[in-house]
Amino acid sequence: MLRIFKYSVMFFMNLLTVRVPGTIFLLFLSLPWITAQEMVPDMVFVPGGKFRMGSMMGGADERPVHEVVLDDFFMGRYEVTQLQWDQVMEGDTSARYFAGCDSCPVERVTWYHVQEFIDRLNARAQSNYRLPTEAEWEYAARGGQLSKGFRYSGGNTPDAVAWMVGNSDAMTHPVGRKKPNELGICDMSGNIYEWCSDRYSPGWYQVSAKNNPTGPVTGEYRVIRGGSWFYDYSGLRVTDRESANPSYRYGYIGFRLCRSAGGGK
Numbered sequence: 351m352l353r354i355f356k357y358s359v360m361f362f363m364n365l366l367t368v369r370v371p372g373t374i375f376l377l378f379l380s381l382p383w384i385t386a387q388e389m390v391p392d393m394v395f396v397p398g399g400k401f402r403m404g405s406m407m408g409g410a411d412e413r414p415v416h417e418v419v420l421d422d423f424f425m426g427r428y429e430v431t432q433l434q435w436d437q438v439m440e441g442d443t444s445a446r447y448f449a450g451c452d453s454c455p456v457e458r459v460t461w462y463h464v465q466e467f468i469d470r471l472n473a474r475a476q477s478n479y480r481l482p483t484e485a486e487w488e489y490a491a492r493g494g495q496l497s498k499g500f501r502y503s504g505g506n507t508p509d510a511v512a513w514m515v516g517n518s519d520a521m522t523h524p525v526g527r528k529k530p531n532e533l534g535i536c537d538m539s540g541n542i543y544e545w546c547s548d549r550y551s552p553g554w555y556q557v558s559a560k561n562n563p564t565g566p567v568t569g570e571y572r573v574i575r576g577g578s579w580f581y582d583y584s585g586l587r588v589t590d591r592e593s594a595n596p597s598y599r600y601g602y603i604g605f606r607l608c609r610s611a612g613g614g615k
Contacts, residue, residue: 355465369566370371374420375519377516381500384438390477391430391479391606392426393427393450394427394533394534394535395422396422396423396424397495398420398421398422399417399419399489399495400419400420402415403415403416403418403488403555403558404583405587408589408590411553411591412590413449414555414556415555416555416558416560418560419560420489420561420562421610422484424609425482425486425490425607426606426607427530427534427535427536428525429456429525429541429544429605429606430455430456430498430604430606431455431608432446432451432453434457435467436452436520438468438471438474439466439467445458448521448522448601451524453525455522455541456605457603458603459599460598461545461572461594462597463547463563463599464481464568464605468481477609478610479609480571480609480610481607481608482608483563483565483608484563484565484573484575484591485558485563487544487546487576488575490531490533490538491503491507491575492588493531493532493533493572496533500531502583502587503535503538504529504531505529510528511529511586512537512538512577512583513540513578514540514577514578514581514585514586515579515581515582518540518541520579528540534539539586539587539588541576541579542578542602543574543575543578543581543603544574544603544606545572545573545594545596545603546572547572547573548564548565548573549569549570549571549573550565550566550571550572551565551566571593571596572596573591573592573593574592574594575590575591575592577590578603580601580602581602585612587595
């Protein structure tokens with residue numbers, strides 16, 4: 351009901367009343383009624399650079415620590431929300447695990463369903479949005495060139511930067527309520543796991559390319575990063591690697607958008 355009311359108001363805000371003696375004309379000023387600001391995510395410019403990816407303190411799949419060089423890119427300041435999803439995916443009847451919170455991250459979306467969302471968004475926004483690579487995700491979560499070496503994205507105290515077991519009340523929360531990281535990006539630790547573009551391989555770091563790696567060319571599962579409301583602090587580390595079946599819908603996996611800085615919008 352609230353959403354219907356919202357778009358009804360937006361409809362009338364897109365009308366202009368013009369009075370001519372004895373007549374009233376209603377002129378449509380702008381359609382569609384959903385504004386670009388609501389549909390298009392807030393993106394943060396991430397200057398490329400060199401960093402040491404992985405950790406000697408984590409799982410075996412986080413080793414060896416290796417050097418990675420990335421080009422400039424843009425990363426979504428927030429995870430894609432339920433409202434943004436609904437605005438792009440009209441007619442989608444997939445149930446959300448935490449339905450009714452427009453500003454909460456969308457979840458229960460398969461990796462393939464996310465690709466459909468991105469295709470539709472790019473067609474409407476004339477842009478080049480995509481999922482981040484695993485390397486781009488970790489670099490941004492660490493703070494890029496501004497990194498202070500935190501264990502979690504934005505700090506060493508998980509409760510300050512993440513919704514997780516112990517403070518989440520077993521649910522997602524509106525994006526951007528926790529402390530952002532050095533780049534001003536929010537919720538890269540906690541709230542919801544995030545799909546990456548890469549296929550997952552536990553031994554990938556042993557053979558990964560140095561420059562702009564994009565993951566293995568084969569593999570059944572896709573990388574997820576960041577931890578969630580469903581996990582404790584161990585899954586929130588910026589180097590922690592997890593994977594999931596790209597065809598499944600999970601109540602603890604969503605996504606954020608990325609786009610390349612070289613060319614396109």
